[in-house]
Amino acid sequence: MVEVESGSQGRKLRFVIIGAGMAGVLAGIKCKERGEEFTIYEKGDKVGGTWRENHYPGLACDTPAHTYSYSFAHNPDWSSYFAPGPEIREYFQAMADRYGVSEHIVFNAEIAECRWQEGRWHIRTKDGRSDVADVIVAATGVLHHPKIADIPGLNSFAGPYFHSARWDHSVEIDGKKIGVIGTGSTGVQIVSALCKRAGKLVHFQRSPQWIMPSTNPPYSEAQRAAFRADPTLIDAERNAPEALARRARFTAAIIDKDSPELAEIEAIVAKNLQDSVADPALRAKLTPNYRAACKRMVFSGDYYRSVQESTVYIETGAIDHVEPSGIRMKDGTFHELDVIALATGFHADRFVRPMTVIGENGEDLSDFWSERPRAYFAVTVPHFPNFFLLNGPTGPVGNFSLTDIAERQWEYSDQLLNLVREGKAQAIAPSMEALLDYETRRKAAAMNTVFASGCSSWYLDSEGVPQVWPWSYPYFLDVMANPRFEDYQLIGAADDDGDDEKKSSAAG
Known part of the structure; x- marks a missing residue:
């Protein structure tokens, strides 16, 4: 050697x-x-x-x-x-x-x-x-x-459309009718960010996602000052026992689909959906038919709240084609749109x-x-x-x-x-x-x-x-x-x- x-x-x-x-x-x-x-x-x-x-x-x-x-x-x-x-x-x-x-x-x-x-x-x-x-x-x-969805007629759309990684910030969003295609982390974040700004928001959902509940507390100025004064506090944050335990649980869950850790995660995300969405019809739309973490796990503290806004509609049908003024579904339903955001991945x-x-x-x-x-x-x-x-x-x-x-x-x-x-x-x-x-x-x-x-x-x-x-x-x-x-x-x-x-x- x-x-x-x-x-x-x-x-x-x-x-x-x-x-x-x-x-x-x-x-x-x-x-x-x-x-x-x-x-x-x-x-x-x-x-x-x-x-x-x-x-x-x-x-x-x-x-x-x-x-x-x-x-x-x-x-x-x-x-x-x-x-x-x-x-x-x-x-x-x-x-x-x-x-x-x-x-x-x-x-x-x-x-x-x-x-x-x-x-x-x-x-x-x-x-x-x-x-x-x-x-x-x-x-x-x-x-x-970027992976651009192969949707017939997309180029015929009269309004602006763009991939999430090519977001056009010159496009007016407030009060507009917006279609978001894609339900991964990106789609979830966009819907949560725009649900109160859009006049109407349609989230086109090929398949729903399990959502792991999470919170995103801000760090106060006092906390940031403490981090600056004592970097060991950051090490403690990085290596907090609860954080290490979550990582160990998640790793054990994804590498063994029969593990008790995955069962625990599935119980958490199922409870999150049950507790967060009151309407049984909407809850059914948002219930995946696959196991938690089979797709990349989505973490969000506000998506379920966002989709219950009066401006938001979850579309579970299949897209047939895009027309100049919106998207036509295979069942004939038409969604009039001003903007289309493609959260369709890479x-x-x-x-x-x-x-x-x-x-x-x-x-x-x-x-x-x-x-x-x-x-x-x-x-x-x-x-x-x-x-x-x-x-x-x-x-x-x-x-x-x-x-x-x-x-x-x-x-x-x-x-x-x-x-x-x-x-x-x-x-x-x-x-x-x-x-x-x-x-x-x-x-x-x-x-x-x-x-x-x-x-x-x-x-x-x-x-x-x-x-x-x-x-x-x-x-x-x-x-x-x-x-x-x-x-x-x-x-x-x-x-x-x-x-x-x-x-x-x-x-x-």
């Missing part, structure tokens, strides 16, 4: 980081700490990732704000327990500025191609810029390619695509992912040396805090790269055997998760297998902290005589 020293300070590597969202800024901070050269290429015009892309009314995070922050950079000034979207974007901008990352970001620079040639990555942007790096960190996120299987990524021997990542996106423990890909994904395919998206996931995945990647820094290899990539073994175990476990209990969701691949991390949080921590170096191949490794070997096992 090759021994790897923690915090190795050998060869300095050059990084290209793709994306200036939460994970990309994190990667930049970590490169800065090491004194390694890096550039972040960002397709947008500012920092923030999904918090830049999304700015619809009611946008907020469903992970507690202090938990969604970097572990090493607390923010004492969150306004509430669940932070609104603009505050989150401002936090990541502030972190990029504080840690000297902003000066390394190239904005409005979408990557067209990454190609592995002669032991390094050669990068080309869509506007013709080029770069060369030892390492690529793909921090492109999961939910950033293409969750894109990840780094549509950029072209060419690895060893001309391997195209799109071809490698033709069946489904695959990455060893969600981070690395065979035949793509020194290529690391943060929040990549089959990671714990929807399980744990994304900032925590990205930090752990960085630590995992950093340990692997120590082999390169120490001159034990020019590059590193997992073996195909390791990936296949991981995928076999992961798919078997995934079919026992609640995501496979009988609903349609963006978690499922084309074969109905959940593209998720199907194991516990402690196992995730252990895997990220202790890479299996024997599952990796060293590329350009040197033998005892100093001659280059094409490839060897990291366990050699």
